[in-house]
Amino acid sequence: MKWLLGMVIxxxxxxxxxxxxxxxxxxxxxxxxxxxxxxxxxxxxxxxWILQHGSHVSMLTLSxxxxxxxxGKEAVxxxxxxxxxxxxxxxxIFLPHxxxxxxxxxxxxxxxxxxxxxxxxxxxxxxxxxxxxxxPADSSWATVRPPTITGEAVPAQRGTPVRQAATAAPSxxxxxxxxxxxxxxxxxxxxxxxxxxxxxxxxxxxREGQGSPVPxxx
Numbered sequence: 001m002k003w004l005l006g007m008v009i010x011x012x013x014x015x016x017x018x019x020x021x022x023x024x025x026x027x028x029x030x031x032x033x034x035x036x037x038x039x040x041x042x043x044x045x046x047x048x049w050i051l052q053h054g055s056h057v058s059m060l061t062l063s064x065x066x067x068x069x070x071x072g073k074e075a076v077x078x079x080x081x082x083x084x085x086x087x088x089x090x091x092x093i094f095l096p097h098x099x100x101x102x103x104x105x106x107x108x109x110x111x112x113x114x115x116x117x118x119x120x121x122x123x124x125x126x127x128x129x130x131x132x133x134x135x136p137a138d139s140s141w142a143t144v145r146p147p148t149i150t151g152e153a154v155p156a157q158r159g160t161p162v163r164q165a166a167t168a169a170p171s172x173x174x175x176x177x178x179x180x181x182x183x184x185x186x187x188x189x190x191x192x193x194x195x196x197x198x199x200x201x202x203x204x205x206x207r208e209g210q211g212s213p214v215p216x217x218x
Contacts, residue, residue, distance in 0.1 A: 025052065025053055026052070026053065026054075026110060026111075026130070027050055027051060027052045027053070027054070027058060027107050027110040027113065028050075028051055028054045028105075028113055028129050028130065028132075029048055029049065029050050029067075029104075029105020029107055029113040029115050030048065030049045030051065030115075030129065030146055030147050030148075030149055031046065031047070031048050031049075031103075031115060031116075031124070031126070031147070032046065032047035032048065032049075032147065033147070034046065034118075034123065034124055035123070036123050037121055037122060037123060038095070038118060038120055038121065038122065038123065038124070039120065039121045040095050040096060040097050040098050040120050040121070041094075041095075041096070042094070043092050043093065043094045044092065044093050044094075045090060045091075045092050046067065046078075046090065046091055046092070046093050047083070047088065047089070047090050048067060048080065048088075048089055048090075048091070048105065048115075049087050049088050049089070049146040049147070050062060050065055050087055050089065050105060050107045050110075051087050051132070051146060052110070053132060053133040053135065054129060054130055054131070054132030054133065055132035055133050055134065055135040056087075056135040056136075056138065057086035057087040057138050058087065058107075058110075060109055060110075062107060062108065062109075062110075063108040063109060064079060064106060064108060065079070065080045065089050065105075065106060065107055066078055066079040066080045066089075066091060066105075066106045067080070067091060067093065067103060067104070067105060067106065067115075068103070068104045068105075068106055068112070069093070069095060069101040069102070069103055069104075069118065070101060070102050070104070071097075071099045071100065071101050071102075076093075076094075076095065076096070077106070078091040078092065078093050079091060084140065084144075085138070085140045085141055085144050085145075086138045086140045086141070087138070087146070088144070088146070095118075095120050097120075098120050098121060099120055100117055100118070100119050100120075101117065101118045101119075101120060102114065102116075102117055102118075103115040103116055103117065103118050103124065114127055115127060126149055128149070128150060128151055129149045129150050130150075131150060132148075132150070
């Protein structure tokens, strides 16, 4: 049964790796520049980008990309429509009242991404983004390109809580693939060793049954 234990360990190592890591890692949502002052009761067209690894068009099909705004009491969701550029979407937003609204990018199958905090009336405080993985630019980005927002948060007007935006957790980084590889190798090694041990034990029992002693292994 030791070989079965080895296979269980290998399978467990695979299952312990987050589904996002198995699916291809992480993604970020980046907003095109918003007006300096956003007011309640007015509609605005917003462009946004969903980039896998922060740098390239997702290799996975996204399910319902959009933006979600929450103020602690209610949430409003705006679905995006694809634009000509890869990974680029647009939506029209309408916020019903003043206040501080957290902004999240909906980018399933990746985890939702905290973009920042929008003060209404006022502007958005954009959270720093994870360091993107180097990747060649998409051919559709010849003239219109994604923004880059790594580093410090963009200040907001009228006392918007920048600290809340700056400390918002980005989409989690995947566990290194080496951990997955080590788990699989460990399981295979255990199962292979158990099979060899089982074979030797079986040979020993057969020989002992036939009266031929088998010397102990050194």
